[in-house]
Structure formats: C-alpha cells, structure tokens
Amino acid sequence: MPSGSVSLLCRSAVLISIGLAGAAMDAKAQVKGQPEPSILDGQVSQQVDTVIIDSLRPFFELVSTNPWIQSVIVILITLTCASLLSWLIFRIIGAITRRTRFLMDNDIAILLRPPIFYTLIVVGLTAGIELMPIDTVKTYLVRGIRTVGVVIWVIFFTSLASLLLQRVAGLTNRFTFIQYRTVTLFDNLAKIVIFGAGVYAVFVVWHIDMTAWLASAGIAGIAIGFAAKDTLSNLFSGVFIIADAPYKVGDYIELDKGGRGKVVNIGLRSTRILTRDDIEVTIPNSIIGNSTILNQSGGPSEKMRVRLKIGVAYGSDIDRVKEILVQTASADPLVCSVPAPRIRFRQFGPSSLDFELLFWVDTPEDKGRSLDSLNTAVYKRLNEERIEIPYAKQDLYIKGLPDFLAQALASQPKAPDQENPRE
Numbered sequence: 001m002p003s004g005s006v007s008l009l010c011r012s013a014v015l016i017s018i019g020l021a022g023a024a025m026d027a028k029a030q031v032k033g034q035p036e037p038s039i040l041d042g043q044v045s046q047q048v049d050t051v052i053i054d055s056l057r058p059f060f061e062l063v064s065t066n067p068w069i070q071s072v073i074v075i076l077i078t079l080t081c082a083s084l085l086s087w088l089i090f091r092i093i094g095a096i097t098r099r100t101r102f103l104m105d106n107d108i109a110i111l112l113r114p115p116i117f118y119t120l121i122v123v124g125l126t127a128g129i130e131l132m133p134i135d136t137v138k139t140y141l142v143r144g145i146r147t148v149g150v151v152i153w154v155i156f157f158t159s160l161a162s163l164l165l166q167r168v169a170g171l172t173n174r175f176t177f178i179q180y181r182t183v184t185l186f187d188n189l190a191k192i193v194i195f196g197a198g199v200y201a202v203f204v205v206w207h208i209d210m211t212a213w214l215a216s217a218g219i220a221g222i223a224i225g226f227a228a229k230d231t232l233s234n235l236f237s238g239v240f241i242i243a244d245a246p247y248k249v250g251d252y253i254e255l256d257k258g259g260r261g262k263v264v265n266i267g268l269r270s271t272r273i274l275t276r277d278d279i280e281v282t283i284p285n286s287i288i289g290n291s292t293i294l295n296q297s298g299g300p301s302e303k304m305r306v307r308l309k310i311g312v313a314y315g316s317d318i319d320r321v322k323e324i325l326v327q328t329a330s331a332d333p334l335v336c337s338v339p340a341p342r343i344r345f346r347q348f349g350p351s352s353l354d355f356e357l358l359f360w361v362d363t364p365e366d367k368g369r370s371l372d373s374l375n376t377a378v379y380k381r382l383n384e385e386r387i388e389i390p391y392a393k394q395d396l397y398i399k400g401l402p403d404f405l406a407q408a409l410a411s412q413p414k415a416p417d418q419e420n421p422r423e
Helices: 003-033 039-065 067-097 104-131 135-170 180-205 211-227 229-244 285-289 318-331 364-384 403-411
Strands: 252-255 260-266 270-274 280-284 293-295 304-312 342-348 353-361
Touching: 067 104, 104 135, 135 180, 180 229, 211 229, 229 260, 229 270, 229 280, 229 285, 270 285, 280 285, 304 364, 318 342, 318 353, 318 364, 353 364
Parallel strands: none
Antiparallel strands: 252 260, 252 293, 260 270, 270 280, 304 353, 342 353
C-alpha cells in the first residue's frame, strides 16, 4: 500500500478515536449532573408492579384454563384485525386506483372488499371454534363457516364476471365475439361455471366424494343432449352467427332456399326477417347456418346495383338507344348519380337487340320502385323516339290434314240451311 494511503488511514482512525472519547466524556458529565433517584422511589415502583401483576394474575389464570374465554378473545381480536387490515389494504388500493385512467379497477376494488373482510372473519371464527370444548359439533361448525366463505367468493366471482363482460362488450372495435346482445349468454355460461366450481369446493369442504356425482352428471348431460338436439343446434348456430356477423339488424338478406327481407332481430334460437309484404318470418338459426346467405346490404356501402334488360328491334340506331337509356336513368330521382348509370349491349337475340341498363340505388328497399319507375320511363321514351320494342311472333302454316282427319271432316253432315229449316 502506498505511504500516502497509510497516513490517510491513520489520521482517520485518530479522528474517530478522539470523537468517540469526547462523546463518552460528555455522557459521563451529563450523568453526573443529574440527581440520583432515591431508594424510596424504587421501592414504590416495585410495589406498584407487584400490585398490578397480582391483580391480573387471576384473569390470566382464568383465560389460560377456560377455552371458551380464549375462543371469544380470539374472535374479538380477529374482528378487530379484519376491520383494521381491510381498511388499511383498501385505503392503499384506493390511492393506487385513483391515479390510473381506468374505471374498472375502482369497481373491482369495491367488489373485492366484502369477500376479503368476510374471509378474515371466517378465519377468526374458525380459530375460535377450534378452541371451544365441543368436539361433537366442532367439525360441523367449522365446515359450515367455511361453506359460507365459499358462497361469499362465488357471489364475488359472478359479479366480477358480469362486470368484465359489460366492459368487454363496450369495446366493439376489439372484441366482435362478445357484444351487448350476447352478454346474457356469456354471463349465464360464466355463472354456470362459477356455480359448478363453488359446488365442488363445498363438496371438498364437507369431504364428500365427487365420483358418483360426476358420473351421474355425465349420464344426465348425454340424455339432455339427445333430447334437446335441435334446440342446442339452433343455440350454437346463433352464437356462431353473432360471432361471425354475416349480417346485422337492418340488413337485407336473401337465402338460397328462397326468402328475402330485412333483418329485424337476431336471437340465440332464430332470426326474424320482415318481407316486402310486411310479413315477419322466423327462421331457425340452424337453417341459416347451413344456407348460403346473400347480404344485399353488405359490402363497402349499402348501395345496390340493379339490372334492367331491354330489347329493341333490329335496324334501330344503337348509339341513340344507349343515349336514351342513360338519359332516362340519370333523370330518375331514385337512381344514384355516383356511380353513374351505364348501358351494355349484351347479345343479338332471336328477335331483338338485347341491352342491359346498370344503375345503383341507395338501399335495397328502392329496387322495386326504381324498376317500376324506369320501366315506365323507358317505354314512354322509346315510343316517343319511334323505336320499336319487338315481341316474339309465330306464324302457323297448315299444308294438309291427315287422311283420317280429312275423311272424318268429310263424313260429318252439313249444317241445315237457315232459310229451310225442314230440310
């Protein structure tokens, strides 16, 4: 070690020694300056301690020999500690949750306070009952109190599940599977699961074997599944329809098996649509789940393209026909200007030149009215322009009759003359 470091350490040690010595001398001076307690004061304090100990000795002996008093004291101490601990814990949790931006943590803290408080009480009651000299009913009391604790936590978890589902249903942009109309379904499923777990916990508390119960539940589940096969099929199809969302309330749908209308309700068992005849049709979800659905309101917008087929006679001016049809469609108030109407020359028909007018309407509800309006307007405009709309014509030429038919007609008597009725 360098000589400079050694000298620095020596100086530090000397300074520390001098400081400790000075502090000791000051302490001795203070002790010498204080008056010494008298011998009488010491005897009085010893007598007071003796009197207090002698007065409390019977109480301690009574507590140590009486288990009932011990159990009551344990219960009272537990109640006091439960109140203080729950107050302290949730005071800290409240201070933390107030600094966050989420509201759900405050609700969870409010829900969590009662079960924690009652759990501490259950622990104290159980410890107090264990000290009571009641061997015959002690076990049943302890199990009963623990059962109450299980019920309290079951209530907490059911409330927590409902709260979480409501919060998640509000986040429609993130979770499409859980929505407000499916909250009831998932809430009931969560309650069933929580209730089943609570029943299992109660059975464990009472030391009951669950093997026979589980076997019975499995057999009952199989029987219920076969009996309610169609109902369960509709139920699961409804869940998948809501989760997959091929359509929503207000959309116009058309099934491959026929039927078109506006969706007015999507339930867990069936879907109801309102037809153009103002008739409400209820379709089981299992049928919809196995069908091809044409959602006329789907796509990037609710607009729908409509096709109108028109035929004109051979020899007509094709350019003039296209111009007339586009002008007629553009002048109709039910036809959208964007996208603009367009005309297509599709084919040479047997007796006409076949055109197809393509135009868009704002909603599928306007399809029928727009077709009626445009059919009327196109027919009038083509008549004004003297453009013929051909229709199929067939001429029948009879070259000759079969021999048996000609003989039958020749053998028939002629009708009597009107001027000579006797002939």
